Amino acid sequence: MKPQAAKFDLTARRAATRRTAWIVGGIAFAIYALAIIEAVLKR
Amino acid sequence: MAAVNPAIHDTHHDAHDDHDHKPHGFLHRWLFTTNHKDIGTLYLIFSLTMFFIGGSMAMIIRAELFKPGLQLVQPEFFNEMTTMHALIMIFGAVMPAFVGLANWMIPLQIGAPDMALPRMNNWSFWILPFAFFLLLSEIFMPGGGPQGGWTMYPPLVLEGGTNVAFMIFAVHLMGISSIMGAINIIATILNMRAPGVDLLKMPLFVWSWLITAFLLIAAMPVLAGAVTMLLTDKFFGTSFFNAAGGGDPVMFQHIFWFFGHPEVYIMILPAFGIVSEIIPTFSRKPLFGYQAMVYAVASIAFLSFIVWAHHMFSVGMPLGGELFFMYATMLIAIPTGVKVFNWVSTMWQGSLTFETPMLFSIAFVILFTIGGFSGVMCAIVPADFQYQDTYFVVAHFHYVLVTGAVFSIMAAAYYWLPKWSGNMYSEKWGKIHFWSSVISVNVLFFPQHFLGLAGMPRRIPDYNVAFADFNMISSIGGFWFGATQLIFVGVIIHCVYYSRQRATMQVWEGAKGLEWTVPSPAPYHTFTTPPVLLPGMLAHDDISH
Numbered sequence: 131m132k133p134q135a136a137k138f139d140l141t142a143r144r145a146a147t148r149r150t151a152w153i154v155g156g157i158a159f160a161i162y163a164l165a166i167i168e169a170v171l172k173r
Numbered sequence: 174m175a176a177v178n179p180a181i182h183d184t185h186h187d188a189h190d191d192h193d194h195k196p197h198g199f200l201h202r203w204l205f206t207t208n209h210k211d212i213g214t215l216y217l218i219f220s221l222t223m224f225f226i227g228g229s230m231a232m233i234i235r236a237e238l239f240k241p242g243l244q245l246v247q248p249e250f251f252n253e254m255t256t257m258h259a260l261i262m263i264f265g266a267v268m269p270a271f272v273g274l275a276n277w278m279i280p281l282q283i284g285a286p287d288m289a290l291p292r293m294n295n296w297s298f299w300i301l302p303f304a305f306f307l308l309l310s311e312i313f314m315p316g317g318g319p320q321g322g323w324t325m326y327p328p329l330v331l332e333g334g335t336n337v338a339f340m341i342f343a344v345h346l347m348g349i350s351s352i353m354g355a356i357n358i359i360a361t362i363l364n365m366r367a368p369g370v371d372l373l374k375m376p377l378f379v380w381s382w383l384i385t386a387f388l389l390i391a392a393m394p395v396l397a398g399a400v401t402m403l404l405t406d407k408f409f410g411t412s413f414f415n416a417a418g419g420g421d422p423v424m425f426q427h428i429f430w431f432f433g434h435p436e437v438y439i440m441i442l443p444a445f446g447i448v449s450e451i452i453p454t455f456s457r458k459p460l461f462g463y464q465a466m467v468y469a470v471a472s473i474a475f476l477s478f479i480v481w482a483h484h485m486f487s488v489g490m491p492l493g494g495e496l497f498f499m500y501a502t503m504l505i506a507i508p509t510g511v512k513v514f515n516w517v518s519t520m521w522q523g524s525l526t527f528e529t530p531m532l533f534s535i536a537f538v539i540l541f542t543i544g545g546f547s548g549v550m551c552a553i554v555p556a557d558f559q560y561q562d563t564y565f566v567v568a569h570f571h572y573v574l575v576t577g578a579v580f581s582i583m584a585a586a587y588y589w590l591p592k593w594s595g596n597m598y599s600e601k602w603g604k605i606h607f608w609s610s611v612i613s614v615n616v617l618f619f620p621q622h623f624l625g626l627a628g629m630p631r632r633i634p635d636y637n638v639a640f641a642d643f644n645m646i647s648s649i650g651g652f653w654f655g656a657t658q659l660i661f662v663g664v665i666i667h668c669v670y671y672s673r674q675r676a677t678m679q680v681w682e683g684a685k686g687l688e689w690t691v692p693s694p695a696p697y698h699t700f701t702t703p704p705v706l707l708p709g710m711l712a713h714d715d716i717s718h
Contacts, residue, residue, distance in 0.1 A: 143289075143364050143365065146364050147289045147290065147360050147364045147365075150289075150356075150359060150360040150363055150364060151289070151290060151293075151356050151357075151360045154355070154356045154359050154360070154390055155352070155356050157390055157391075158352050158355075158356075158390045158393070158394045159394065161390075161391060161394040161395060161398075162394035162395075162397050162398050162401075163398075164398075165394065165395045165397075165398025165399065165428060165431075166398045166401065166402060168428075169398070169402055169413050169424060169428065170413075172421070172424055173412075173413070173419060173420060173421075
């Protein structure tokens with residue numbers, strides 16, 4: 131079992147959480163753009 | 174051990190502190206809330222409301238189809254009802270219900286104090302009422318609401334007036350809400366798990382939601398792209414899907430179904446997770462094949478992206494394409510079969526009891542499998558040319574979505590209601606709700622298979638007299654099923670406000686997992702200090718079985 135943290139250190143996790151959110155959100159936006167670019171190229 | 178003791182001390186200290194700290198005032202509590210439990214409750218109430226609005230539209234559809242001929246509504250209004258019923262049930266009822274369950278349960282199941290991005294969580298929810306206000310307001314506009322079906326195929330859908338703009342804006346808002354919800358769920362599960370809750374020790378509900386969230390991230394932007402192009406075609410003179418301007422309407426169908434098929438799995442994977450929680454509890458056995466279940470969900474999610482054209486076999490595509498999509502679709506039966514086998518094996522030689530959540534889960538396994546079988550039938554290209562756009566398809570996806578997704582949501586509501594409210598619901602009325610639902614839903618949808626095989630097209634307000642008998646039976650089942658859901662509301666209201674039977678911490682004898690280690694009702698703040706994991710506390714601590 132991993133060592134037990136006394137408290138959730140939200141500050142320490144904030145950077146990782148934000149990084150995850152930006153990466154996942156960025157992927158979503160890239161897919162949105164790709165869908166339209168693909169349709170433009172298919173024309 | 175010395176390292177653990179302070180944590181235990183902190184847990185007690187926090188438990189005392191936790192007692193409430195609820196914001197005072199109705200608006201402050203509900204409008205500005207960042208608490209995952211409050212937001213979960215908001216999602217669930219919203220979803221139930223939409224379930225009844227969408228259900229009322231289904232009642233109008235079934236009333237019109239009770240007899241051949243036009244009885245109650247004009248064909249245009251009938252088409253509005255079929256379109257709106259689908260949009261509301263998919264985006265307003267089923268998806269928000271699962272997001273509500275995710276909000277409530279994921280932090281509790283992984284030992285996190287809240288969702289990773291609580292303010293975005295608030296925003297994800299509060300976008301939805303505005304989206305559906307926009308969508309529903311179209312019914313009262315000149316020209317009425319959209320009539321081209323939830324699939325929004327051009328050029329038909331572009332025949333609409335201002336409602337096209339409203340519908341597209343509403344769909345964009347729903348998409349933004351879903352994407353923000355998915356970002357939050359991924360960030361929470363990847364970053365907020367309590368120490369010791371490894372990925373392969375997470376409850377199946379959390380796993381199924383992690384995978385569903387990735388599906389949302391990959392699928393919803395594609396829908397957004399498709400409807401953005403519809404918008405520019407309609408109002409800004411582009412010709413993405415307009416053949417007269419060099420565009421291609423079939424391309425819309427490809428783009429739409431690239432979103433649409435994963436969307437189907439977005440509505441069923443969390444259901445798999447729920448059933449995988451409930452069946453072990455009431456079988457008093459660990460889930461059979463935990464890792465196989467995780468990999469099966471992941472396989473289904475992957476396959477969902479390479480089968481989209483089975484929705485459009487009859488549109489016309491190269492033979493190689495039809496064969497590819499046929500075989501790829503049939504492949505999905507393998508991981509799905511693994512899941513059904515594992516649920517049955519979990520029950521095998523278990524010490525079974527049949528409380529309402531278990532009854533809904535067993536009905537799910539049987540009836541969802543029927544929907545799966547008719548799905549394999551639809552996957553066969555030459556047969557699908559016969560089934561395309563008939564009531565057989567309507568029967569198929571209602572077995573998947575009503576007796577699949579909706580039944581699992583009801584199972585989840587009964588399963589976790591004591592944890593949410595602190596009270597036990599009425600088992601007697603829960604069982605009446607179940608038996609009435611399970612009989613009526615089959616009276617409603619099973620005859621639709623026969624109607625479809627006999628050639629009755631979907632999305633029509635009138636039909637040949639040859640289809641009269643089965644339509645009447647189906648409508649009677651529809652009214653019965655609709656009325657039965659009032660019992661569900663009654664059971665919930667009674668449980669929350671009037672039940673005198675208090676729920677224990679564990680609630681169910683066979684329940685395992687972190688959510689059952691907090692009091693019932695769950696305090697406003699939980700796990701501000703990470704839980705100390707003791708052997709056997711997690712349902713999947715030892716996955717060697």
